[in-house]
Amino acid sequence: MTQRGPFVFLVVLLLLAGVGVAAFRQQEYRIPLLPGAQQTVWEVEARISFRARGGTAQAYLTLPPNQDGFRVVSETGASSGFGFELGTLRSQRRAHWTKRNAQGEQILFYKLQLVHDPNYRVDSIPPFETPRVAWDEPYRTAAQQIVQSTLPISADARTLAQQLINNMNLFPADQNISLLRGRYDEPTLLANLLLSADVTARKVQVLALEDGRRRQALRNYVQVWDWDEFRWYLFNPRLGPVTDLDNLLLWQTDTPAVLEVMGGTRSRVSFSMISQARSMLALTEESPGFGFSLYTLPIAEQGMFKLIMLLPVGALVVVFMRLVVGVRTSGTFMPVLIALAFLQTELIPGVLSFVLVIIIGLLIRSYLSQLNLLLVARIATLIILVVGIISVFSVMSYRLGLMAGLKISFFPMIILAWTIERMSIIWEEEGPREVLVQGGGSLLVAVLAFLLMDLTIVRHLAFNFPELHLCVLALVMVLGRYTGYRLLELTRFAGLKDT
């Protein structure tokens, strides 16, 4: 064992460094210590990729209009080797990238910083004109019949939209609806039906803002103009009116395509976003010279780091539960990975699906053990089985309308396979009781780690003050030198009590 002095010195140094740097950054860059003490800043990044044919390449990306609730702080679109400018086509803002000689895979970024501000209001721009819809037969008759049957049971534009949505989502579907659905997608159909009833409506594309999401696509919604209130109302063509607009960013309202690329093929655009807790002041003042900051990473990577930065917290929970409480788990750090998966699935559905997958896996594994496979082949078999179980689960829960079941795919499947293998060996060697003890222990530690990692304050500090992880490191090191009794040893050795 090393000397006590240097160890204490190292721990104190780590603690001071962590707290010191955090305090410095808090003062200097005004990063708030507590979440919620500032406006939410959304950073949205559109990633455009296409394969240039060689020669001139141009790309147009539709940009979100100025809208209620979101104030644009900054936007950048610079990509190396490309000329960039912002323009407007009719009422729609667009970004325009140009390059004289482009060859091969091209990647362009457009980065947008928005502040969510419920009091921010924009003057509504009334629609220019209401376009006429040209229906072909037999669709014209079907559309007319639907409009005629729905008009009498509605009062205004908005209730008409609501009734049409109800009609479209009836089960079994109305004959006319089925006919039209074969030709038009839902948002187009809804917009066209509304137009046929002389209601001003348009198809729009929105981006759902969800912290840390990557590779997202735009969603198709429909807007209905209300002349009385002189503003647009947003409708989800599957569910009805959208009232919670806090996390929906209107992206495209006018031009037909979000992305247009000339001189290239296989173009696509995807969106990443992240919410940050920086004060407005810091946003404008932060010096670019402060190089080592997670904020400088691309948004998609920042989203990943929001999760990665929670790992040390989970590891700390495992160390504590192992060394101080004495809980036995199957696979030392497996609970942290399970807790990370819980962060995506929410607690109750996560725990349920985890337990179910393990139980089904154990049942199948008990058959496998009769086949006498070698270890590597056995694990590989289990991985394939776990993938199968998870696919079946997802399909089943989707059919039953449980969207939470879909998130089961966030579970680390290789870890699940190993867990099943280890549990079944414990079952064979130590009996089912030990499986319950270790499985329950793992689940307990995973849930505790989840509860801690899910705290808003923990997430906030872990991402915005990464230097605080030096303090976590110091704590882990101190726990590593703990030679006292574990909590569960107090009951294990109860037989030694004085009588």
Added chain:
Amino acid sequence: MSTWIGPRQLSRRGVLGMNRRNVAYISRYNPRTRFPLVDDKLKTKLIAHKAGIQVPELLHVVRTQHEIEDIEARLDPLSEFVIKPAQGSGGKGILVIESRDADAYIKNNRERIALNTIKRHLSNIISGLHSLGGRYDVAIVEALVKVSSLFRNVSHEGVPDIRLIVFQGYPVMGMLRLATAASNGKANLHRGAVGVGLDIGTGLSIAAVQNDRIIQTHPDTKADLTHLAVPNWRQILLLAAQCFDVTQLGYLGCDIVIDQNLGPLLLELNARPGLSIQIANDAGLLPRLRHIEELEFSAATVEDRVDYAMQAFTRGRSPKQTNLWEES
């Protein structure tokens, strides 16, 4: 009896906890490089044999799958033997053959098995079914230990063994481990075997525990466990103390069996011995470990160390105790 004990009382009784065992004893006194010596039973056997420590006789070693083909000729002269994996832990994969007739081998539970079953068992051992993490392993065929008839009255089935904690070459604590029906004939405490604490000075029993709780009689054989005495006690301690010189592991668990004809034999060694032995002894390990750590000079010979330990760690002879071995 309350199911909790306060940490202060635990510490006053000198109980060694898992954290302190790992940091202050295993990682301080057991060099990592010596671990393979005890994790592989074949290696343990070979070095012990070389140093003149008595072990169950090694009959055959089966290292590869194709050696299994001609195993019949090698097993032919044997009527009783034990097959075990070299790297199995916790009594896994042990096959005991007690006798044979013209066409079958008879296991210790009277089950008759064919040669093919033995071949499949060997094949499983070699492909790592019983070893930690499924590593390739070798199978050991060794002589069957003849359990003393005296032990049969006490133990349910299986071979009872004596676990001794040897610290820096001094035996500091010991216990007799008896298989039960709950432990499936295995002598491992965490599987439900009974542990009987033994006085280092005399080899007399102190207390018996099953699943970390004190008991008076064996749950299956109903034998009284409070008045046991192990014969040839000093010889057993000498055997255990020698293991330190062979392995250089400062904190060591020695498992010793007593053969009716050959006397004490070293069965296996453990570099991470468990802590339940303290409950069976109704005493903590720490005072004894510290006692040894504070010795100003270490006794040179194995005999001196054993004599010192027998004198230092005894609780005195109790007049009530009778010698079960002499009675029968």
